[in-house]
Amino acid sequence: MTDPIRIEADYLIETAYVPEQAAEIMAGEQSSGTFRPVPGETPELKERAAARVERLTSMGTFEAPSLPGACQPTDGQNYQRAHVTLSWPQDNLGPSLPNLIATIAGNLFELKPFSGLRLLDVRLPSPFAAAYPGPKFGIEGTRRLAGVEGRPLIGTIIKPSVGLNAEDTGALASELCQGGIDFIKDDELQADGPACPFDDRVRTVMAAVNAAADRTGKKTMVAFNLTGEIDEMRRRHDLVLAEGGTCIMASVNAVGMSGMIALGRHTQLPIHAHRCGWGALTRSPMLGWAYPAWSKLWRLAGADHMHVNGIDNKFSEDNDSVIASARSLSDPMFKANPMRAVPVFSSGQTVHQAPATLAAAGSDDLLVTAGGGVVAHPDGVAAGVTAMREAYEAALSGVDLQAYAKDHPALAAALKAF
Incomplete structure (x- = not known):
């Protein structure tokens, strides 16, 4: 089966969670998931529509959170930072810039598991180039x-x-x-x-x-x-x-x-x-x-x-x-x-x-x-x-x-x- 055309975005995160778990929360929040399992999110639907964690690189630990309002570490652990790459099937939104913003930079910044989250870069498939003119001059x-x-x-x-x-x-x-x-x-x-x-x-x-x-x-x-x-x-x-x-x-x-x-x-x-x-x-x-x-x-x-x-x-x-x-x-x-x-x-x-x-x-x-x-x-x-x-x-x-x-x-x- 051919992998669908995908959008990729890179992030810097800081979290009290295990970074791999935090990244999965990001992927779920910005695609088919929510704060708890729902009956309609079948394995088949997730295969078709869920965001994926493509890469994760640890960036070390820090004692104090960068932002207020986040979850606190447990068992004396520190906050951890990581670079994370997520990807989405383009079929979730089509080649749409307004909806791209909602996908790659929507509720992520408000999620309680994160004491820091920054969007670093984005890579888009060719249908976006067909949909938008880019600079004319x-x-x-x-x-x-x-x-x-x-x-x-x-x-x-x-x-x-x-x-x-x-x-x-x-x-x-x-x-x-x-x-x-x-x-x-x-x-x-x-x-x-x-x-x-x-x-x-x-x-x-x-x-x-x-x-x-x-x-x-x-x-x-x-x-x-x-x-x-x-x-x-x-x-x-x-x-x-x-x-x-x-x-x-x-x-x-x-x-x-x-x-x-x-x-x-x-x-x-x-x-x-x-x-x-x-x-x-x-x-x-x-x-x-x-x-x-x-x-x-x-x-x-x-x-x-x-x-x-x-x-x-x-x-x-x-x-x-x-x-x-x-x-x-x-x-x-x-x-x-x-x-x-x-x-x-x-x-x-x-x-x-x-x-x-x-x-x-x-x-x-x-x-x-x-x-x-x-x-x-x-x-x-x-x-x-x-x-x-x-x-x-x-x-x-x-x-x-x-x-x-x-x-x-x-x-x-x-x-x-x-």
Whole structure:
């Protein structure tokens, strides 16, 4: 009998139970079982529908639980950690991303036998690739639309994040375009409020972008934040497209998986996926999601660019985690379609991080978005753009930033200011 097509997911668990017993509880809870045997769960049904424990590797013992509310060890035993791989028959759910989330990351996090549980990675069978488009543009399409080859894309964020009206935003975009910026994005807090309506902002910013493109031949890519309800996002996308825009942005945790799928199927522009809210899913090392598992689902739904935080960032994530996240976006999801996404480095980025960021990405296929690191340059916005580009020129050439700055005053000023 041929084994059915299966989905696999890897976890890190911590438990007061024998790890093998805890893993079987996970498998039962997320497939055919419940807290006690029921008459309908026959051996035949379990053979057809039950999740399986594929692998288990012990990771040692620990005296204190990582999370509250879990069962206590008995007979003086310690808590135990293990890596566990579960698998499910795809026939349980079909190639459905929303139902995949319920299967691999549903009630597991609440189970009392676990004082820690973290989803590390997921591997999906080919029917998922047939059901979802994945990124429509990726790095190749992004480079083509932005007119940038052979180096990272240099971007920035409209700052202040909120408070500017549409005219102010357009004026700042005009300065940035004149400075030669490759990419501009809305802050995730700037959406469609009465102080800066989406439609007005798009028209004003695109007037500045198009005017600069007419003069220079270079069209800056702008990621307009169209986060909203599904019909709103479709309408906003269509406006950006009609005005000559080349990118849209959505906050994926806010729009949800179904919203992202709908946007991915509708869009004719790259999707810049913002991860605001991600910290709540990952900050505890023994709870939630690891980035490779989480980002694969959004890649499958259509994300072309994905935020990975930044080197020496302003948040709590360490550099090793940022590097692992960035590189995971190049991990192929399927043989026929790798569905790679562009890593977006952000959060407190300045010229100083350029060499480490380039090394972290492992190639120049990246986008850096520095808000204050560009807009707050002491010699003005245009100098901020120039300084950031010079920093990456130096990093690509393997030249020390301070040495390069001797003949590049904008970089020298930025190194001193930041």
